[in-house]
Amino acid sequence: xxxxxxxxxxxxxxxxxxxxxxxxxxxxxxxxxxxxxxxxxxxxxxxxxxxxxxxxxxxxxxxxxxxxxxxxxxxxxxxxxxxxxxxxxxxxxxxxxxxxxxxxxxxxxxxxxxxxxxxxxxxxxxxxxxxxxxxxxxxxxxxxxxxxxxxxxxxxxxxxxxxxxxxxxxxxxxxxxxxxxxxxxxxxxxxxxxxxxxxxxxxxxxxxxxxxxxxxxxxxxxxxxxxxxxxxxxxxxxxxxxxxxxxxxxxxxxxxxxxxxxxxxxxxxxxxxxxxxxxxxx
Amino acid sequence: xxxxxxxxxxxxxxxxxxxxxxxxxxxxxxxxxxxxxxxxxxxxxxxxxxxxxxxxxxxxxxxxxxxxxxxxxxxxxxxxxxxxxxxxxxxxxxxxxxxxxxxxxxxxxxxxxxxxxxxxxxxxxxxxxxxxxxxxxxxxxxxxxxxxxxxxxxxxxxxxxxxxxxxxxxxxxxxxxxxxxxxxxxxxxxxxxxxxxxxxxxxxxxxxxxxxxxxxxxxxxxxxxxxxxxxxxxxxxxxxxxxxxxxxxxxxxxxxxxxxxxxxxxxxxxxxxxxxxxxxxxxxxxxxxxxxxxxxxxxxxxxxxxxxxxxxxxxxxxxxxxxxxxxxxxxxxxxxxxxxxxxxxxxxxxxxxxxxxxxxxxxxxxxxxxxxxxxxxxxxxxxxxxxxxxxxxxxxxxxxxxxxxxxxxxxxxxxxx
Numbered sequence: 001x002x003x004x005x006x007x008x009x010x011x012x013x014x015x016x017x018x019x020x021x022x023x024x025x026x027x028x029x030x031x032x033x034x035x036x037x038x039x040x041x042x043x044x045x046x047x048x049x050x051x052x053x054x055x056x057x058x059x060x061x062x063x064x065x066x067x068x069x070x071x072x073x074x075x076x077x078x079x080x081x082x083x084x085x086x087x088x089x090x091x092x093x094x095x096x097x098x099x100x101x102x103x104x105x106x107x108x109x110x111x112x113x114x115x116x117x118x119x120x121x122x123x124x125x126x127x128x129x130x131x132x133x134x135x136x137x138x139x140x141x142x143x144x145x146x147x148x149x150x151x152x153x154x155x156x157x158x159x160x161x162x163x164x165x166x167x168x169x170x171x172x173x174x175x176x177x178x179x180x181x182x183x184x185x186x187x188x189x190x191x192x193x194x195x196x197x198x199x200x201x202x203x204x205x206x207x208x209x210x211x212x213x214x215x216x217x218x219x220x221x222x223x224x225x226x227x228x229x230x231x232x233x234x235x236x237x238x239x240x241x242x243x244x245x246x247x248x249x250x251x252x253x254x255x256x257x258x259x260x261x262x263x264x265x266x267x268x269x270x271x272x273x274x275x276x277x278x279x280x281x282x
Numbered sequence: 283x284x285x286x287x288x289x290x291x292x293x294x295x296x297x298x299x300x301x302x303x304x305x306x307x308x309x310x311x312x313x314x315x316x317x318x319x320x321x322x323x324x325x326x327x328x329x330x331x332x333x334x335x336x337x338x339x340x341x342x343x344x345x346x347x348x349x350x351x352x353x354x355x356x357x358x359x360x361x362x363x364x365x366x367x368x369x370x371x372x373x374x375x376x377x378x379x380x381x382x383x384x385x386x387x388x389x390x391x392x393x394x395x396x397x398x399x400x401x402x403x404x405x406x407x408x409x410x411x412x413x414x415x416x417x418x419x420x421x422x423x424x425x426x427x428x429x430x431x432x433x434x435x436x437x438x439x440x441x442x443x444x445x446x447x448x449x450x451x452x453x454x455x456x457x458x459x460x461x462x463x464x465x466x467x468x469x470x471x472x473x474x475x476x477x478x479x480x481x482x483x484x485x486x487x488x489x490x491x492x493x494x495x496x497x498x499x500x501x502x503x504x505x506x507x508x509x510x511x512x513x514x515x516x517x518x519x520x521x522x523x524x525x526x527x528x529x530x531x532x533x534x535x536x537x538x539x540x541x542x543x544x545x546x547x548x549x550x551x552x553x554x555x556x557x558x559x560x561x562x563x564x565x566x567x568x569x570x571x572x573x574x575x576x577x578x579x580x581x582x583x584x585x586x587x588x589x590x591x592x593x594x595x596x597x598x599x600x601x602x603x604x605x606x607x608x609x610x611x612x613x614x615x616x617x618x619x620x621x622x623x624x625x626x627x628x629x630x631x632x633x634x635x636x637x638x639x640x641x642x643x644x645x646x647x648x649x650x651x652x653x654x655x656x657x658x659x660x661x662x663x664x665x666x667x668x669x670x671x672x673x674x675x676x677x678x679x680x681x682x683x684x685x686x687x688x689x690x691x692x693x694x695x696x697x698x699x
Contacts, residue, residue: 140578191583196434
């Protein structure tokens with residue numbers, strides 16, 4: 001479709017070939033904004049490099065006249081507009097100002113710690129921010145993560161002779177890490193998928209693995225499906241019937257120069273067995 | 283402002299002496315002038331053309347490289363074969379009303395079309411071809427994939443998501459773009475502004491939008507937003523063609539104004555990112571005792587090069603310097619915007635730190651996105667210089683025909699802020 005950006009160039013050309021021969025830059029890309037501001041303040045620059053931004057076809061002669069008047073000079077091209085145009089422009093200024101201010105205030109209240117305002121207007125702020133402007137910049141804050149958490153899983157498979165056999169634990173996180181090692185561009189599938197699914201699960205479940213509702217149920221299905229996808233329907237010569245997931249978490253030890261004692265033993269959180277349906281593999 | 287030097291020097295002894303002039307004299311007039319000048323500047327041209335272009339190029343390139351890198355994994359991440367199934371995505375979106383065109387159909391064909399289109403849209407925006415349309419299509423592509431699978435993203439996806447929306451309001455294709463080149467050529471030959479490609483693009487967009495609206499896949503808000511965007515383009519085209527006088531000038535000014543507002547939002551957003559990242563760290567005991575950096579270097583998910591990470595983590599002094607330096611730079615950055623020189627030093631430091639994060643923590647796309655966001659603060663002189671270097675590198679044979687865009691005596695140290 002018609003492009004916004006062609007216009008300024010065209011206009012500049014029209015001015016260069018203007019009837020009065022007065023060359024005037026609209027200066028979109030040619031002129032760094034601050035240099036123009038500085039030059040206008042100084043008021044000593046040659047007329048062919050600076051000047052108020054032209055207002056299009058209102059005429060450069062009018063511009064020259066306006067430049068002599070103090071206030072009009074500051075207003076640039078706006079001073080050459082009709083009253084209707086000025087009203088339209090004023091409304092636009094108001095809309096953009098209010099829009100930007102409201103947006104930035106909402107984002108600020110969203111990222112700031114819970115405070116008087118964000119508590120009082122929590123509903124309005126959340127309604128504005130979610131889902132598209134949600135953001136979290138507490139990167140490694142207030143403290144960086146200080147533990148390695150591996151998600152492990154095992155399956156109960158039915159052998160062709162009908163017996164049920166439980167497999168050993170498979171460290172799915174370790175398999176991800178093996179793919180990340182010496183890889184300059186790791187994939188989100190290795191770096192984020194399981195890690196974030198597990199934190200989604202722990203965020204939406206209590207210590208007794210009780211779901212907090214819809215999100216908790218989704219989290220459980222998600223973890224189950226990730227395990228099912230990685231195991232596949234057939235494992236160790238049998239058909240996968242149920243899976244069980246656990247996390248193995250070990251704290252990173254204190255730095256060698258520190259006197260701090262940190263317990264670095266591995267702790268397990270074991271979830272109940274989950275039945276797997278054929279759809280979970282697709 | 284209007285202080286008289288003689289009056290200021292005169293000692294105020296007796297009641298007969300003249301009153302000390304108010305330092306606020308002329309304040310209102312000064313404010314008036316400043317507002318008028320600011321208004322003129324922000325409506326007269328789209329401010330910071332190089333900064334908006336570098337942000338455009340940075341984010342479209344990040345997203346393009348990411349999509350290409352994940353091409354083999356696209357189905358697992360966003361497709362019908364994802365563990366985050368289409369039905370689960372629909373359930374979640376039913377609660378938060380996020381916008382994703384991938385929710386229009388669960389078919390594999392539609393997914394492949396959307397993923398491929400997202401790649402095409404990022405190329406469009408990268409090259410600055412039909413930038414106005416491209417920026418909106420780019421945003422639709424980013425939201426489609428990210429909102430389909432919200433749990434595979436990281437901070438890099440987060441910043442890209444937000445910036446993709448902001449970019450749709452900017453005039454980011456004035457320089458370093460095919461649009462810019464086309465406009466220069468059109469200006470040079472003064473040909474009548476016929477634009478069959480633009481017309482085809484607009485009609486195509488309108489048909490797709492009409493279909494989506496008719497089928498009922500568009501939520502109310504997004505239907506209004508996208509139809510408004512389309513109508514604006516039609517109005518723009520009509521005004522350019524049939525009302526080339528003042529209406530066009532006013533439209534141009536409003537577009538510049540919106541661009542300025544969006545650039546302001548981008549700048550403040552980046553400041554909020556650093557302020558949040560920095561201020562929350564101050565409360566952390568590990569950032570206080572100078573060991574915070576040690577721990578990520580021992581997280582298995584973020585150590586693609588364990589030998590390198592452990593070597594760095596083994597140096598206690600280095601760990602402390604980088605730990606403290608990170609907090610200082612992040613907290614200080616927004617305030618250094620008042621001093622160009624200090625700001626540029628911190629900017630260089632932050633970009634280097636992100637480049638380091640790309641390698642050491644194995645987060646290349648996050649780092650690239652953050653560097654693209656940082657780039658909005660780069661000085662115009664630097665951007666023009668680097669742009670020139672790149673052009674010369676890419677086209678050594680055509681060195682002679684590159685047009686000079688600025689006379690030598692013009693200042694080159696301008697920045698957005």
